[in-house]
Amino acid sequence: MGVTPCESRRRSTYSPNCTSQTLMPQTITHQFDAAGFDAFVESRNEPSWLTDLRREAWDHADAMAWPDRRHEEWIRTDNRIFQLKKYGLPAVTSPDVAPKPQMKEGVELGGSIETADSFTVSESLDPELAAKGVIFGDLSRLSEEHEILIREHLFTAFDPDYDKFAALHAAFFSGGQFLYVPRGVVIERPLHIGSMLSDGGTDTTHTLIVLDEGAQATVLHESNGVTADAGGLHIGAVELIQKAGSNLRYVNLQEWGHKTYHFAHQKAIIGRDANLQWTIAAMGSGLSKVNQSVDMVGPGADSQVNGVMFTEGRQHLAYHTQQYHRAPSCHSDFLYKAAQQDKSRTVWRGMIKVDKDAQKTDGYQRNDNLVLSQTSRADSIPGLEIEADDVRCTHGSTTSKVDEEQIFYAQCRGFTRKEATRMIVIGFFQQIFDRITIDSVRDALSDAIARQVREYE
């Protein structure tokens, strides 16, 4: 394999063979209040530039109101039962939870980082990659050694002042990951990030990925709860920063427990002729509010965004996406497919935004929904905001049901009702799978879907 674990500064109770799925009760936590913030910063041993950044974010967070339902992004998403004071970051150690990696099955990795409740519990990087100047590890651990690199990029894609969740994240992020791929370096083997959340735990991980000019990498990032219905809080952010001609495949499989709150800001900034393929699978959490934006800032930038959402029970997943064309001759291709069961609901609100200077823009945006029960619901709101005059932008959205005739037809071929439903639902998502070139990712996604699909009444 050629991968050796590198030194982790924080000690932990993590053991790779641990099968226990129980939470060690966290008695001491840093709450999201002034005292909690001070104690949190105190415990971190970080360089002052980072502490200053956190303090500013905390001041802002403290002064900001919660987004209310009159706000465009929150009209369809009721956040009132969320109580921040129920959550806090573990102050002492990570909980004893076993990682649940799915996407690295059978994959030779170039490196891996595992976190549990925002503690980095293991890090590894192929020494050959390290020798080429690749940096991959815990963000705050690296913030001293690689101050210049990290300062230059941290919070340049992510906006800490976007809303209160963003500000809280900026103040309290922990167990983050930093990946830097130097100019021209091509990483063939995928890098893996796994985040676990204990029942009732808190995760504030921040992912910062920087690909320098002409660099290439694949990152498989997955988030899991200890059990399917575990509670907890994730306030997270992802920053993908791509310099000219770089190439990134980034896959995010979100399977938080179904009582978990998931608030995330995820943004890519893509430079000249750079290429991004970003695949999101959102299966977990009870309530999600995610902002995903792909900003094409250099001419010729190309992005493909694929999304799979599959919900059940009373899950409510709200995704606000943006394809932002800020430079001419960029291409963006966006496809989200969502299926809803039981009383669940997904909200997708997408925007293609084209600046005045972004002539020759080619933008595509599509959202398909498969509503699987009488009581589930899909809100699909595509949008265009175009200021340039020489562009091609198309968008569309569909909402359909599983056809009883399809189920009957499959039954006549020996499929049980459940098998038929599962097959039809997986078939619905196939168009996305067809775009995924990594076998382990395709398998992990179809397994995740198959686990969640139930009989369709």
Next chain:
Amino acid sequence: MTHVLKIEGLHVSVGDKPILRGVDLTINHGETHALMGPNGSGKSTLGLAIMGHPGYTVTGGSISLDGEDVLAMAPDERARAGIFMAFQRPMAIPGVKMADFLRHATTNVRRPDRKEGEELIPMREFRKELKEKMAHLRMDTEFARRYVNDGFSGGEMKRAEILQLAMLQPKFAVLDETDSGLDADAVRLASESIADIGREKMGLLIITHHDKLLVHNPPEFTHVMLGGRLVETGGKELAAELHESGYDRIRSAYPDAEAVNQEMLAEEASV
């Protein structure tokens, strides 16, 4: 023991609209039966009722397979018991490849006790058999990678149905207008394919308007349906006569059934 599919006094409604009004039909394994009749007389309804379509309510009578109550079975149980229907209008299942669909279907039908999630028949073995059968039907192997009936032409759909028949090897098969929408060559190919699969290995109920299918698969019995009843039964010469001269003789010989048929058609038109 030879298998027998027995239909007795079958009444079927869609919603509260009666369609079949007492159908009796016994098919022994190895026999070929032709089912003919004008449009809207209830032929497809009989097939769908045999398969257990949830929209077709059996309001009277019985269907049994070797004495077992078919009406008590879910559609997939009927398929696993060895009953098959080639659909007049097969459904598309986008995103599901023919090969994957058929592998799962074939496993379930050949291993009726298989539980959900249990192993499918080995890929290699399955591929080999599928390839052979497709070659036999002169189907391009590319067909197996296409999504089930998705964007298929009428002819492709019918051939796909025959391929499924060949793979699933049922005890009894209803072929619902498997020859319509095909050109002359395709009809001949379909007819030969069915003969190849071996009609002596099945009990066949062939619903058709043409006689091509029947030339290669001469029926021992021909039944004529009108107004939801089988009004006449004969041998293969009856099929030839109807093909030659149409249903005028039947319509005037059975005025009550004809009246019902007209009524059903009128209702259909008014919907």
